[in-house]
Amino acid sequence: MPVFSAPLVSRLPTVGTTIFTRMSQLAQTCGAINLSQGFPDFSAEDVLFERVAHWMRAGFNQYAPMAGMPALRDAIATKVHALYGAHYDPGAEITVTAGATQALFTAVAALVHPGDEVIVFEPVYDSYVPAIELQGGVVRRVRLGAPEYRPDWAALRALITPRTRMIMINTPHNPTGAVWSAADMIELAAVTRGTGIVVVADEVYEHIVFDGARHESAARDPELAARSVIVSSFGKTYHVTGWKVGYVLAPQALMDEFRKVHQFNVFTVNAPVQLALADYMAEPSRHLALAAFYQAKRDAFRAGLAATHFELLPCAGTYFQTVRYAAVSDLPDLAFVEWLTREVGVAAIPLSAFFGDGRDEGVIRFCFAKQEATLAEACERLARFC
Incomplete structure (x- = not known):
């Protein structure tokens, strides 16, 4: 095999294989039930x-x-107007992407x-920071506090400087399952005004919000919509x-800039x-029924975990359940999920992976986007050992 021997300076020196x-x-190696990575084990x-x-x-x-295909952009525009009352021009203001991470x-x-500051809320999904750093941006972090993981608006305001170019938000939130309220969006509009x-x-989890709450999209608020790039995912929905x-x-104005990069980054889907x-998408019930579909899974999974000694944290949206x-x-969270996978036969994700400093709060994340039988078996295994 050829060997590359020239000096090489990594653009992402601290990044390895994702958790x-x-x-x-x-x-897979251990034959464990995979409740770690966020994908369903059932079909469309x-x-x-x-x-x-x-x-x-x-x-x-x-x-x-x-x-993107005009028919799909038209369908997206129709959905967004029906849900959020926002009008987006399918020709100039909607772009289909190769998934949300690419977007x-x-x-x-x-x-x-280079030199622009970008504020993220952590625990933060792992693709945000590398994207910022590859552009020469400077990452600024606001910590979301357990167990509610609500935004700290005073802390955010303290980070705003003349170099602040972007704020990245995620609601419903991966990994914590927190959902921003209308009051949160009002605060965000005030901070950026x-x-x-x-x-x-x-x-991306816009349709997975529980207990009768509604998703507070940035598209709902005309002031926020005018400064926002909003990303969603057909894969999740x-x-x-x-x-x-x-x-x-x-x-x-923002989409014109987005498409300049998109055409060379991916070109098309x-x-x-x-x-x-x-x-x-012509049948709206296919996305409108998603909240009830996943709430039933959440409730069944939480009921099964009641037989363990885990402390269940709130889950207001997404298909993730966090536990203490x-x-x-008393193992560190990474060692604990490795033990769970090898000895209990259930895989999870440590929340320390979502903190820049590896902060370990003794919290792990399970994915409950699984068949009922899968969740039941996982709960039985966890109840025997935990």
Whole structure:
């Protein structure tokens, strides 16, 4: 095998294989139930697959338009207006992306210059910081405090400087399951008012909000919408994470910049899947029923965990449940999830992976986007050992 021997300076010297890949690999090696990485172990409806096959057979197998198939952008515009009362021009203000991670990376690449400061809330999803650092941006962190993981607005205000270019938010929040309120969005609008700060709103779990609450999208508030790049995910909504299709909403001035990068970063997303998603979106119940679907799983999983010594933290949205394990073990959180995987047969994610300094609060995250039988077996194993 050839060996590269020239000096090499890494652009991301502290980054290795993600915790999600590591834990999924360990789960596979150990034959453990994988409640670590956030993907379902069940399938989408057959009708969605049939629509993909239909459009493939109909000949839509070449490049789609750079911004996305018009039919899908129209369907997104219709959904967003129905849910949030916001009008986005499908031609100029909506772009289909190769998943949400690409959308987030492209937004940062398009709008952050070297030396710009970007504020993130931690625990923070692992793709945000590398995207910022690759553009020469400076990461500023606001800590979300357990167990509610609410934003600290005084702490955020203290971080704002003339160099602040962007604030990245995530609601419903991965990994904690916290959901921002209308009051939080009012605070965000107040903090950014009169500034040139861009908000990147990661809303990939927008349809998974529990207990009758509503998702407070940045699109609901015209003031916030005017400065926001909003990201969502068909993979999360329709149980097809491997398709890697998402979308972005933004006012035209921001979208023009986004598309400049998008066209070279990805260019376009496969055509038949886009057309199938447009067809599938014609029935709104397919996304409107998602909250009840996952709330039933959340409630069943929490009921099963009641037989353990875990302390269950609040879960207001997403398909993740966080727990404290102090009554079970005094191991560091990474060592504890490795023990869980090897000895108990259930894989989870340590929350320290979401902190820049590896802060260990004795909290781990389970994914309950699984079949009922999978969750029941996981709870039985955990109850025997924990």
